[in-house]
Each structure stands twice: as C-alpha cells, then as structure tokens.
Amino acid sequence: MNALTIEGSQSTPYIVADWDKGCLLMKGDSYPENSFDFFGPVIDWIERYLADTSAPLRLELRLVYMNTSSVKAMMDIFDLLEAVHAQGRAVRVDWFYDPRNERVLGLADEFREDCSFPFEIGIDA
Amino acid sequence: MNAVDPDFLEKITSLLADPAYQSNPLCQPLADLLEYSEQQRLRLERVLRISDGYQHLARHDKHNLLLQYDRQVRRLEKLARISDRYQNSLREVSEALKEAALHDPLTHLGNRRFLMERLREESERATRQGLPYAVGILDVDHFKRVNDQFGHELGDEVLCKIAGAIEGALREYDLCGRWGGEEFLIILPDTTISFAVPVVERVLAEIRSIRIALPGQAFGGVTASIGITAYLSGESYAQSINRADAALLAAKAAGRNRIELAVAGEPLSCDDGAVRTSRK
Numbered sequence: 001m002n003a004l005t006i007e008g009s010q011s012t013p014y015i016v017a018d019w020d021k022g023c024l025l026m027k028g029d030s031y032p033e034n035s036f037d038f039f040g041p042v043i044d045w046i047e048r049y050l051a052d053t054s055a056p057l058r059l060e061l062r063l064v065y066m067n068t069s070s071v072k073a074m075m076d077i078f079d080l081l082e083a084v085h086a087q088g089r090a091v092r093v094d095w096f097y098d099p100r101n102e103r104v105l106g107l108a109d110e111f112r113e114d115c116s117f118p119f120e121i122g123i124d125a
Numbered sequence: 126m127n128a129v130d131p132d133f134l135e136k137i138t139s140l141l142a143d144p145a146y147q148s149n150p151l152c153q154p155l156a157d158l159l160e161y162s163e164q165q166r167l168r169l170e171r172v173l174r175i176s177d178g179y180q181h182l183a184r185h186d187k188h189n190l191l192l193q194y195d196r197q198v199r200r201l202e203k204l205a206r207i208s209d210r211y212q213n214s215l216r217e218v219s220e221a222l223k224e225a226a227l228h229d230p231l232t233h234l235g236n237r238r239f240l241m242e243r244l245r246e247e248s249e250r251a252t253r254q255g256l257p258y259a260v261g262i263l264d265v266d267h268f269k270r271v272n273d274q275f276g277h278e279l280g281d282e283v284l285c286k287i288a289g290a291i292e293g294a295l296r297e298y299d300l301c302g303r304w305g306g307e308e309f310l311i312i313l314p315d316t317t318i319s320f321a322v323p324v325v326e327r328v329l330a331e332i333r334s335i336r337i338a339l340p341g342q343a344f345g346g347v348t349a350s351i352g353i354t355a356y357l358s359g360e361s362y363a364q365s366i367n368r369a370d371a372a373l374l375a376a377k378a379a380g381r382n383r384i385e386l387a388v389a390g391e392p393l394s395c396d397d398g399a400v401r402t403s404r405k
Contacts, residue, residue, distance in 0.1 A: 068208040
C-alpha cells in the first residue's frame with residue numbers, strides 16, 4: 001500500500017501522502033488520544049518510501065496545535081529525515097503558518113533546531 | 126626476577142643442551158619444567174589479551190551509552206520546550222476566551238454573565254457573613270433619542286463615556302457592568318442602602334457632566350435613572366434585582382434623572398439627596 005490518506009478530525013490532522021510525487025502533507029490540529037497508533041502508519045509510510053525508493057521526499061506541514069506525544073512523533077520523523085540526509089538523500093520540510101497565529105512560527109523554528117536538511121518556514125498564503 | 130627474562134631462559138636452554146649434563150637425572154625434569162613454564166606464559170598472555178579486549182569493548186559501550194544518553198536528554202529538553210510553548214499558547218487562548226466571555230466588547234466592562242457570577246458570590250458571602258450589599262440598576266434616559274438624533278456611532282460613544290463615568294465614580298471595591306442595551310448594573314459590597322445613596326448620586330452627577338464635542342451640532346448631554354436596593358440575607362439575587370428594577374421603573378415614572386430606593390415591599394424615593402417615601 002503506497003497510498004496513505006487520513007481524514008482530519010477535530011483532534012487529528014488531515015494527512016495525505018503521494019508516493020509518486022514524494023510528498024507528505026499534514027494539516028490541522030494534532031492531539032490524538034494515542035499518538036503512537038495515530039502516527040504509526042505515517043512513520044511506516046516514510047520508512048518504506050525512504051527504503052524502497054531513492055527519490056526526494058518533501059514534507060508539507062500546516063500544523064497548528066500539537067500535544068506532547070505528537071511533538072515527539074514529529075521529532076522522530078525529523079530524525080528519520082536527518083539520518084537519510086546524512087547519507088546524501090534529498091529531503092526537505094516546508095512548514096506553513098497562518099500569519100494570524102505567529103506563535104506557530106516560533107514553534108516551527110524550535111523544531112528546526114538541530115535539523116541540517118532544508119527546512120523552510122513560510123506564511124500560508 | 127621479571128615475568129620473562131630472556132637471558133635467564135637462554136641460560137637454562139644452553140645448560141640443558143650441554144652434553145656434560147645429559148646424564149644428570151635432573152636434566153629431563155628441568156626440560157619439562159621449562160616447557161611447562163613456557164606454556165603458562167603463553168596462556169597468561171592469551172588471558173590478558175582477551176581480558177583487554179573485553180575491557181575495550183566495555184569502554185566503547187559505555188562511551189556509546191553516554192552519547193545516547195546525552196542525545197536523549199537533549200531530545201527530552203527540546204520536547205519539553207516545544208510542548209511548554211504549545212501549552213502556554215493554549216493558556217493564552219483560554220485566558221482571551223475567558224476575558225471575551227465575561228466582558229462587554231464595547232465598553233470593556235463586565236457583561237451580564239460576569240455580573241450574575243458576582244451577584245451569586247456576593248449573595249453567598251452576604252448570607253454567610255451577615256454583611257449587607259447594595260445593588261443598583263441604571264438606565265440611560267431617552268437613549269433612543271441619542272441614537273436617533275446623532276446615530277449609533279455616537280450612541281456607542283455615549284455608552285463608553287457612561288461606562289467610564291460609572292467606573293470613575295465608584296469606590297475601588299465596587300463592581301459594575303453592562304446589564305444589557307443601555308442598562309448598567311452596580312454592586313456595592315459591604316454597603317448599607319444609606320451609604321449607597323451618596324455613591325450612586327456621584328455616579329449620576331458624573332453622567333450628567335459628560336460632554337461630547339460634535340462639529341456643527343449641539344449634544345445636550347445625558348442623564349440616567351437608577352433604582353437601588355439592599356440584598357436581604359437568604360433571598361435569591363434575582364429577588365433583589367427585581368426590586369431594583371421596580372425602583373428603576375419608579376424613578377423613570379417620577380421624571381427620570383434620579384435615584385429611587387427600594388426596601389423589600391416598600392420602595393423609597395430619593396431626589397437630589399432629599400429622601401422621601403413613595404408608594405410603588
């Protein structure tokens with residue numbers, strides 16, 4: 001299964017992964033009851049994509065609120081990207097935020113710390 | 126003697142090889158002992174080598190564990206930092222929502238919900254401690270005329286000025302808020318009705334002194350009427366409010382721009398400080 005779509009809810013983000021384009025989008029608030037269960041398929045998809053192809057991977061994030069376990073899942077994902085980036089794989093993160101919610105800018109910046117792959121933070125137009 | 130002295134071993138070997146000693150009965154046992162000693166030496170060296178290997182491995186593992194530990198600590202710190210920021214932003218949102226839920230966006234005074242909460246608290250406190258409190262409902266006189274004649278924008282400005290006038294005239298521990306429309310509620314804690322009167326008179330005087338400069342038009346100012354009553358220990362605050370409301374109606378009926386007092390069952394009227402009884 002190379003397709004991954006998770007419909008968003010009040011407490012979980014909308015997630016869609018496009019294997020052919022090498023792009024994974026996450027959008028919305030993230031405070032699932034069980035982050036391990038929720039992010040498991042996402043992390044699986046990323047691991048399979050990185051193992052089965054050699055194409056670039058781009059993460060497009062439009063996340064607003066995240067609970068602690070979601071923050072941890074996101075750090076795990078960034079660690080995966082960091083590891084393959086060290087081996088020369090083209091990976092990048094584009095994080096868009098609503099200019100009405102400037103706090104997200106500071107948070108995305110905090111996430112970006114320690115990441116050596118391209119990590120852009122931009123205003124959601 | 127050191128662990129291995131090559132000269133010593135050399136000397137034994139050459140003695141053993143010397144034909145002059147071949148018939149010596151100690152010659153063979155000595156040769157065996159030498160062989161045994163050599164084997165022990167090799168064995169010892171092997172044990173040392175293995176032991177060193179293990180030690181090296183343990184050191185390497187420890188070093189790796191320390192690196193991993195440092196990394197995990199840094200990760201945890203980062204996680205806590207990010208998580209705290211999210212939590213703070215939620216707290217700010219929740220504060221803002223609370224503020225919005227309890228305040229009137231136009232005048233920034235407390236809204237009806239805020240006032241009802243305070244009335245409940247004050248009533249409980251008054252009943253528990255047997256302390257009096259006074260409550261007044263103030264209504265702007267002929268406010269519709271202000272809106273009709275000068276427009277809603279000026280009407281809003283008048284309401285804001287009145288809110289400021291009320292707040293300015295009250296004592297620090299008094300409470301006020303927008304009850305709805307052009308009605309304001311005043312709560313005077315620890316205050317009997319006779320002490321409430323001068324405070325409320327000051328409020329009405331402040332409102333009378335409101336001036337708004339309008340280009341090309343004369344804004345004649347505003348007045349307000351107010352009905353006040355004392356909370357009776359044990360009653361529901363709705364009962365006090367009803368009494369204050371009835372007193373307000375009486376003040377309106379008596380010509381506006383005045384204070385009317387209501388004691389349970391028997392409203393009193395007060396006009397410019399001169400208190401007189403009047404029937405509902």
